[in-house]
Amino acid sequence: MKRLFCAFAAWVLLVGLTGLAKAQYTFTTIDAPGGTGGTNARGINDRGQIVGDYRDAGHISHGFLLDVDGSYTTLDVPGAFFGTYAYGINASGQIVGSYGALGGTTHGFLLDVDGSYAALDVPGAVETDASGINASGQIVGLYVAMDDTLHGFLLDVDGSYTTLDVPGATDTFASGINVSGQIVGVYFDMDAMDHGFLLDVDGSYTTLDVPGAIETDACGINDAGRIVGPYFVAGGAYAYLLDVDGSYTTLDVPGALQTWASGINASGQIVGFYLVGGVSHGFLATPGG
Numbered sequence: 001m002k003r004l005f006c007a008f009a010a011w012v013l014l015v016g017l018t019g020l021a022k023a024q025y026t027f028t029t030i031d032a033p034g035g036t037g038g039t040n041a042r043g044i045n046d047r048g049q050i051v052g053d054y055r056d057a058g059h060i061s062h063g064f065l066l067d068v069d070g071s072y073t074t075l076d077v078p079g080a081f082f083g084t085y086a087y088g089i090n091a092s093g094q095i096v097g098s099y100g101a102l103g104g105t106t107h108g109f110l111l112d113v114d115g116s117y118a119a120l121d122v123p124g125a126v127e128t129d130a131s132g133i134n135a136s137g138q139i140v141g142l143y144v145a146m147d148d149t150l151h152g153f154l155l156d157v158d159g160s161y162t163t164l165d166v167p168g169a170t171d172t173f174a175s176g177i178n179v180s181g182q183i184v185g186v187y188f189d190m191d192a193m194d195h196g197f198l199l200d201v202d203g204s205y206t207t208l209d210v211p212g213a214i215e216t217d218a219c220g221i222n223d224a225g226r227i228v229g230p231y232f233v234a235g236g237a238y239a240y241l242l243d244v245d246g247s248y249t250t251l252d253v254p255g256a257l258q259t260w261a262s263g264i265n266a267s268g269q270i271v272g273f274y275l276v277g278g279v280s281h282g283f284l285a286t287p288g289g
Contacts, residue, residue, distance in 0.1 A: 021249045032066075034062075040273040041283060043086070043087055051066070051089045052271070065086070083099065085098050088133045092137075094110060096108065097111075128143045132220070138177055164199065169187035170189065173186045173187070177221070184219070195208065216229065222264045222266055227264075228242070228261035228264045238250050253274040257275045
């Protein structure tokens with residue numbers, strides 16, 4: 001299955017981009033217990049609960065929930081064979097992600113507040129990933145069609161699926177959704193270059209490209225419409241914040257080779273992951289500092 005950057009890390013070296021303002025944040029490292037192979041923070045809700053995934057000593061991936069009291073809970077979909085990844089969490093504590101099943105196929109999942117798991121599979125799809133969920137319970141993600149193309153999807157609260165394809169794109173991946181129904185994600189153009197996008201409630205698509213970047217991904221959006229993700233320059237990646245006034249700022253964990261933003265909540269707290277010494281670490285960036 002082809003993977004896009006919001007869902008899976010691709011570690012590379014960095015060459016910086018000049019001209020963007022630097023956002024001021026206090027950074028806190030997130031390392032899940034047992035995550036000797038690395039930790040990635042993927043999503044954060046308005047309560048400050050964080051989800052993500054870590055890789056253990058046996059190179060098996062597990063999802064995790066980091067609660068506001070600092071406690072970690074490992075998330076493993078029952079019957080998962082090739083690991084569990086948690087990508088999004090809403091204000092109610094519902095969690096979405098993906099898991100690998102026997103045979104190598106990928107399925108989305110919803111972990112409800114009662115602790116029950118439900119598999120999410122777009123009808124007719126070869127594979128499905130669920131990556132974002134809003135307060136209403138609407139879910140977005142991607143699916144792989146029979147011809148190996150990627151398409152975004154919206155799963156509404158009534159159980160209906162809607163395919164999301166950026167006009168002119170070869171592949172589309174939806175990664176985040178806010179309470180208003182605004183959706184962000186990534187699409188590939190005809191030259192196989194990726195761009196972020198915003199799908200507004202009126203059905204209009206807007207391309208998101210960090211000025212001067214080679215490629216841009218949009219991974220998370222909060223209820224105010226602020227967007228985060230990574231941008232790519234000369235083989236590497238930095239994190240960015242796109243504010244509602246259209247301004248881009250960059251944020252980088254001090255001392256990291258690269259910084260990758262994945263999610264943002266109503267308070268402006270941002271989660272993601274960074275690379276040091278060949279190992280990924282999650283982070284929480286709190287405004288100020």
